[in-house]
Amino acid sequence: MKQQAVxxxxxxxxxTWWVSEELSHQLTGRGLKTKAYSIEKISQKEAVALMEQSDLAGFGYPIHGxxxxxxxxxxxxxxxxxxxxxxxxxxxxxxxxGDGAAVGxxxxxxxxxxxxWGDHFLMPNNVTVSVIRLPYTNSLTRLEKVRNRAGRRIKRFAARIVEGKPFRHGFNYGAYLLGSMQRVPYRRVYHKLLNDIAVDSKTCIDCGDCVRLCPTGNLFYQNxxxxxxxxxxxxLRCYNFCPVAAIKHMDRPHRHSRGEPYRGPVENFDPFILAE
Ligand SMILES: Cc1cc2nc3c(=O)[nH]c(=O)nc-3n(C[C@H](O)[C@H](O)[C@H](O)COP(=O)(O)O)c2cc1C
Known part of the structure; x- marks a missing residue:
C-alpha cells in the first residue's frame, strides 16, 4: 500500500497555511500523498480518523513568544x-x-x-499592532522573496522526510535555553494578554467578519x-483582516502611518479558508 501523510x-x-500547503505539495510530488487540514475546520473525531489512515502525521503552527x-x-x-x-x-x-519546533x-x-523531523520557516511578520513597533510589510515583491526563501527550505524538509532521514532543527540544549529566554517571560504574562482586543464601534461597519473569523469565539455579538x-x-486575525481596521489592541487603533495591517502571504488571501 502507498504511504500517505496528514x-x-x-x-x-x-x-502557516501557506507553508502547510507547500509542504503537502512537495511531499505529494515526492510520492508521499499528503493533505493539510486547518484544525479549526475538523472535529477531534475527524482528526483521529485521518491520523489512523495515515502513516505519518505533521503539525504546523505560528510561533508566539x-x-x-x-x-x-x-x-x-x-x-x-x-x-x-x-x-x-x-x-x-x-x-x-530558538527551539520553536522542539516545543511542539x-x-x-x-x-x-x-x-x-522538525524545522522553522521564516515568514512575514504579522504583528502590526500600534504598541509593538516591529517592521512589517504587505509589499508583493517582499512577500515573494520571503516565500521563495521559505519554499527552498520546505523542499529540503520534504526531501528529508521522504528519504526517511531524521532532521530536527533546534532540538538541542542551546536552542532550548535561547527559546526559554523568550518563552518563560511570555508564559508569565500570557494570561494578562487575553483581553487586549476590542472593536471600535465608531469605525466598525458591522460586517461580522471578526466574529466569524475568531478561532476561539473571543469576539461575539451581544444586543x-x-x-x-x-x-x-x-x-491577530481579526486585527489584520478587519476591512476597515476597526479593531483596537490595548485600546489603540491601528496606526495607518506604519502601513496597512498584514493581509496574508499571498495577494488577495482569503482568511475564511482557515476558519468557519
Ligand atoms: C502573539 C505573537 C507572538 C509572536 N512571537 C514571535 C516570536 O517569538 N518570534 C518570531 O520570529 N515571530 C513571532 N511572531 C510572528 C509570527 O510567528 C509569524 O508572523 C508567523 O509566521 C505568523 O503565522 P500565521 O500567519 O500562520 O499566524 C509572533 C506573532 C504573534 C501574533
Missing amino acids: IFYFSGTGN SDLPRPMVEFIESLPDNANKNGFVFCTQWLWS ASFLQKRGFNVL GDIMTRGNCALC
Whole structure:
C-alpha cells in the first residue's frame, strides 16, 4: 500500500497555511500523498480518523513568544495519548524562536508521537499592532522573496522526510535555553494578554467578519454590539483582516502611518479558508 501523510495546522493570518500547503505539495510530488487540514475546520473525531489512515502525521503552527498558540496546544492535547506514529513538526516565525519546533515536539511526544523531523520557516511578520513597533510589510515583491526563501527550505524538509532521514532543527540544549529566554517571560504574562482586543464601534461597519473569523469565539455579538470574552488566541486575525481596521489592541487603533495591517502571504488571501 502507498504511504500517505496528514498535516494539521493552526494559522492566524495565513503564513502557516501557506507553508502547510507547500509542504503537502512537495511531499505529494515526492510520492508521499499528503493533505493539510486547518484544525479549526475538523472535529477531534475527524482528526483521529485521518491520523489512523495515515502513516505519518505533521503539525504546523505560528510561533508566539517561542511557544505554541493555545488552539494548537488544545488540539494536540485532545488527541489520544497512544499515537504510536512517526511525526514531523514545523513552525513559522518572523525572525527567531530558538527551539520553536522542539516545543511542539514535546507536546506531541506526550501523545505517543515519535517526532523525527522538525524545522522553522521564516515568514512575514504579522504583528502590526500600534504598541509593538516591529517592521512589517504587505509589499508583493517582499512577500515573494520571503516565500521563495521559505519554499527552498520546505523542499529540503520534504526531501528529508521522504528519504526517511531524521532532521530536527533546534532540538538541542542551546536552542532550548535561547527559546526559554523568550518563552518563560511570555508564559508569565500570557494570561494578562487575553483581553487586549476590542472593536471600535465608531469605525466598525458591522460586517461580522471578526466574529466569524475568531478561532476561539473571543469576539461575539451581544444586543447588536461586538463584545469579548477574554479568551483571545493572540493570532491577530481579526486585527489584520478587519476591512476597515476597526479593531483596537490595548485600546489603540491601528496606526495607518506604519502601513496597512498584514493581509496574508499571498495577494488577495482569503482568511475564511482557515476558519468557519
Ligand atoms: C502573539 C505573537 C507572538 C509572536 N512571537 C514571535 C516570536 O517569538 N518570534 C518570531 O520570529 N515571530 C513571532 N511572531 C510572528 C509570527 O510567528 C509569524 O508572523 C508567523 O509566521 C505568523 O503565522 P500565521 O500567519 O500562520 O499566524 C509572533 C506573532 C504573534 C501574533
